[in-house]
Amino acid sequence: MLGPLAGVPMAVKDNMCTTFGATTCGSRILESFRSRYDAHVIERLESAGAVVIGKTNLDEFAMGSSTENSAYFTTLNPWDTTRVAGGSSGGSCAAVAAKIVPAALGSDTGGSIRQPAAFCGVVGLKPSYGRVSRFGLVAFGSSLDQIGPIATDVRDVALVLSVIAGHDERDSTSVDRPVPDYLARLDRLVKGIRIGISEEYFGEGLDREVREAVQAAIDLMAGEGAEVVPIHLPHMKYGIACYYLVATAEASSNLARFDGVRYGYRTPRPSDILDLYESSRGEGFGPEVKRRIMLGTYALSSGYYDAYYLKALKVRTLIKNDFETAFERVDVIASPVTPTTAFGVGEKSSDPLAMYLSDIYTISANLAGICAISVPCGFDSQGLPIGLQLMGPAFGEEHLLAIAHQYQLRTDWHACVPPLGSAVSRR
Amino acid sequence: MASSLDEAAVRHVARLARLKITDTEATLFASQLSKVLEYVEQLNEVDTRNVPPTAHALPVSNVFREDVVRASWTTDQALHNAPDGHDGFFRVPKVLDQESS
Numbered sequence: 001m002l003g004p005l006a007g008v009p010m011a012v013k014d015n016m017c018t019t020f021g022a023t024t025c026g027s028r029i030l031e032s033f034r035s036r037y038d039a040h041v042i043e044r045l046e047s048a049g050a051v052v053i054g055k056t057n058l059d060e061f062a063m064g065s066s067t068e069n070s071a072y073f074t075t076l077n078p079w080d081t082t083r084v085a086g087g088s089s090g091g092s093c094a095a096v097a098a099k100i101v102p103a104a105l106g107s108d109t110g111g112s113i114r115q116p117a118a119f120c121g122v123v124g125l126k127p128s129y130g131r132v133s134r135f136g137l138v139a140f141g142s143s144l145d146q147i148g149p150i151a152t153d154v155r156d157v158a159l160v161l162s163v164i165a166g167h168d169e170r171d172s173t174s175v176d177r178p179v180p181d182y183l184a185r186l187d188r189l190v191k192g193i194r195i196g197i198s199e200e201y202f203g204e205g206l207d208r209e210v211r212e213a214v215q216a217a218i219d220l221m222a223g224e225g226a227e228v229v230p231i232h233l234p235h236m237k238y239g240i241a242c243y244y245l246v247a248t249a250e251a252s253s254n255l256a257r258f259d260g261v262r263y264g265y266r267t268p269r270p271s272d273i274l275d276l277y278e279s280s281r282g283e284g285f286g287p288e289v290k291r292r293i294m295l296g297t298y299a300l301s302s303g304y305y306d307a308y309y310l311k312a313l314k315v316r317t318l319i320k321n322d323f324e325t326a327f328e329r330v331d332v333i334a335s336p337v338t339p340t341t342a343f344g345v346g347e348k349s350s351d352p353l354a355m356y357l358s359d360i361y362t363i364s365a366n367l368a369g370i371c372a373i374s375v376p377c378g379f380d381s382q383g384l385p386i387g388l389q390l391m392g393p394a395f396g397e398e399h400l401l402a403i404a405h406q407y408q409l410r411t412d413w414h415a416c417v418p419p420l421g422s423a424v425s426r427r
Numbered sequence: 428m429a430s431s432l433d434e435a436a437v438r439h440v441a442r443l444a445r446l447k448i449t450d451t452e453a454t455l456f457a458s459q460l461s462k463v464l465e466y467v468e469q470l471n472e473v474d475t476r477n478v479p480p481t482a483h484a485l486p487v488s489n490v491f492r493e494d495v496v497r498a499s500w501t502t503d504q505a506l507h508n509a510p511d512g513h514d515g516f517f518r519v520p521k522v523l524d525q526e527s528s
Contacts, residue, residue: 175487260510272520298432
């Protein structure tokens with residue numbers, strides 16, 4: 001019997017272990033690494049009949065919002081090759097947008113599926129934390145990382161999710177609860193659903209054209225009988241500050257494994273064991289990875305732990321509580337995915353903080369563990385795609401996908417194809 | 428909170444993280460990381476008295492399985508990616524110098 005993805009060519013982000021090809025994480029430190037096992041999601045895709053045709057570019061260890069932090073290539077935006085594809089799953093989103101593959105997998109720690117999906121005009125889902133096993137996903141921020149599907153429309157995203165979701169005992173944070181039939185419930189109507197709108201997502205810094213496109217999407221759903229409910233998420237504005245302490249602290253611990261001993265790059269002539277560690281890591285990691293390891297190390301270091309890491313974890317509780325309160329009154333929350341459309345190559349690469357701020361609307365979903373999807377909802381006057389974000393409660397994918405699908409039945413933004421023939425990546 | 432990092436502090440943190448950094452990097456990281464630390468200062472506006480920390484979004488506690496022996500990797504498989512695998516071991520430079528050994 002044929003599987004649900006029989007013969008479907010797919011691409012996966014190169015931070016998921018595969019026994020074929022390389023698994024580089026976009027880093028020099030893993031340039032020659034060859035995995036001896038497949039990630040859980042690879043096993044699932046292949047047993048469903050999918051043909052994984054390649055690995056896609058990413059910001060080194062998924063740390064970045066533009067795919068410019070890859071040690072190998074910069075992935076360009078298929079809609080305009082002077083622009084970034086977004087990141088860190090820029091390669092997967094650009095490959096789907098450029099019609100190289102109908103679907104791909106990305107990973108999302110602070111918006112790394114949704115932000116490039118918005119920039120490239122495709123659909124990207126960050127499932128609830130625990131929905132998809134992380135076994136074989138090279139860890140960045142373990143309490144935030146989640147693998148999710150990227151495709152042209154919501155139906156294909158739902159199909160891929162139904163294949164990769166579910167319990168796996170090799171990931172102790174993978175949740176043992178039934179996987180609903182996501183495809184079967186896509187036809188649920190918009191009428192009567194409650195859409196939450198929070199002013200915190202429409203404030204200063206939001207581009208006018210992005211705001212108008214997102215507002216038009218909300219108006220369309222209201223016209224179909226959805227009820228628009230004003231809500232308040234007072235701690236959302238602290239999301240970035242909270243995230244860059246929590247995620248970097250986790251990264252500093254996770255990336256300690258790259259020590260030049262068991263796998264990965266080793267410096268050629270170490271003077272002693274300490275030099276082996278320090279030089280292998282110093283030569284193997286790129287600048288953004290070093291910055292984040294150092295920030296996380298600092299946040300966890302003696303004398304600063306309470307002021308930074310513990311403080312951030314407490315603010316995380318408040319962010320999570322805000323969402324839980326909101327989801328008592330609404331089914332989904334609608335917002336922009338990004339404050340602007342795709343920015344120019346090189347525009348933010350010398351200013352890490354400016355790059356971090358481009359994740360302002362996506363980061364809170366990871367801190368709270370909820371599910372969220374990016375759906376194309378228009379273009380700006382320069383022809384660049386705009387994304388609508390819909391967020392649902394933890395394990396609310398079934399309903400979230402249905403609402404996003406109903407939106408796509410009434411719009412054709414996702415059917416637009418970027419100018420092809422332009423190079424997708426360059427050195 | 429100390430909201431800036433000078434170059435000496437950057438070198439100290441790099442040492443803790445076992446990262447060799449160049450002089451140029453020390454200067455650059457000091458200014459970039461100070462900017463980020465200044466930004467995260469805003470967390471101090473939030474009253475977190477009596478707020479428990481959330482290290483994990485899911486209410487999952489310890490996950491157990493039966494303590495049974497299972498098939499695992501062979502030594503060769505485990506050493507497959509080792510930069511310097513030797514005789515079934517990971518070889519590294521001498522850890523102890525002669526005086527302390």
